[in-house]
Amino acid sequence: MKKVKGLFLAGLLLTVAAAAEAQEEVETTIAADVVNQYIWRGQDLGNVSLQPTLGVSYKGLSLTAWGSVGLTEPADTKEFDLTLAYTVGGFNIDITDYWFNAGLDPESRYFKYDAHGTNHLFEANIGYDFGVASLQWYTNIAGNDGANKDGDRAYSSYLEANVPFRLGGAEWTATAGAVPFATTSYGTTGFAVTNLALKATKDIKVTDSFSIPVFGQVVANPCSQKAYLVFGFTLQP
Numbered sequence: 346m347k348k349v350k351g352l353f354l355a356g357l358l359l360t361v362a363a364a365a366e367a368q369e370e371v372e373t374t375i376a377a378d379v380v381n382q383y384i385w386r387g388q389d390l391g392n393v394s395l396q397p398t399l400g401v402s403y404k405g406l407s408l409t410a411w412g413s414v415g416l417t418e419p420a421d422t423k424e425f426d427l428t429l430a431y432t433v434g435g436f437n438i439d440i441t442d443y444w445f446n447a448g449l450d451p452e453s454r455y456f457k458y459d460a461h462g463t464n465h466l467f468e469a470n471i472g473y474d475f476g477v478a479s480l481q482w483y484t485n486i487a488g489n490d491g492a493n494k495d496g497d498r499a500y501s502s503y504l505e506a507n508v509p510f511r512l513g514g515a516e517w518t519a520t521a522g523a524v525p526f527a528t529t530s531y532g533t534t535g536f537a538v539t540n541l542a543l544k545a546t547k548d549i550k551v552t553d554s555f556s557i558p559v560f561g562q563v564v565a566n567p568c569s570q571k572a573y574l575v576f577g578f579t580l581q582p
Contacts, residue, residue, distance in 0.1 A: 481506075506521050
């Protein structure tokens with residue numbers, strides 16, 4: 346874990362240095378979603394949840410904090426993620442540090458990074474947006490990862506394709522996601538389609554200068570034989 350942390354910090358410094366020359370202005374993102382269910386990559390992580398976002402960006406470079414907390418069930422997932430990302434043209438690359446209240450540490454300590462006793466999970470992502478569709482590949486590289494069929498670290502991976510389109514005055518996205526290898530993280534024994542989703546987003550105009558995006562999403566997980574209907578809205582100044 347110490348080696349991964351060193352590589353992560355070195356990559357952070359190199360990326361910041363490379364982007365500093367192109368910096369024109371800093372942009373800040375403050376937002377929060379409220380959803381009736383927390384569904385992530387076809388997995389059920391909780392009921393009604395509040396999911397805040399705080400981020401800063403310098404052109405293609407961004408650092409974002411994202412979290413989730415259940416509003417109705419104390420046992421629902423509590424999560425705090427930090428993502429360092431860089432985008433140029435259609436290409437994107439990022440590293441995310443996920444922290445969950447449940448994991449290898451029974452005391453749920455945020456600052457415990459022991460490789461065999463942490464609740465953190467580090468994931469690397471690379472992808473490309475072709476305009477008509479985007480492709481993303483995610484792989485867990487350290488932390489509280491799942492195990493494969495042999496009981497070894499799975500380096501759990503997830504591949505996702507998204508196709509945006511406009512229909513009936515709303516912005517739509519069709520999603521297909523799959524896990525290529527066996528891992529306990531996603532509950533798969535081999536290649537499996539775990540996320541088929543269709544999402545629509547539309548703005549509700551409140552005033553001439555303020556609107557609230559609302560969204561509905563149908564999600565199916567063929568691997569677990571589960572399906573979900575998600576509704577939510579976003580608050581953002």
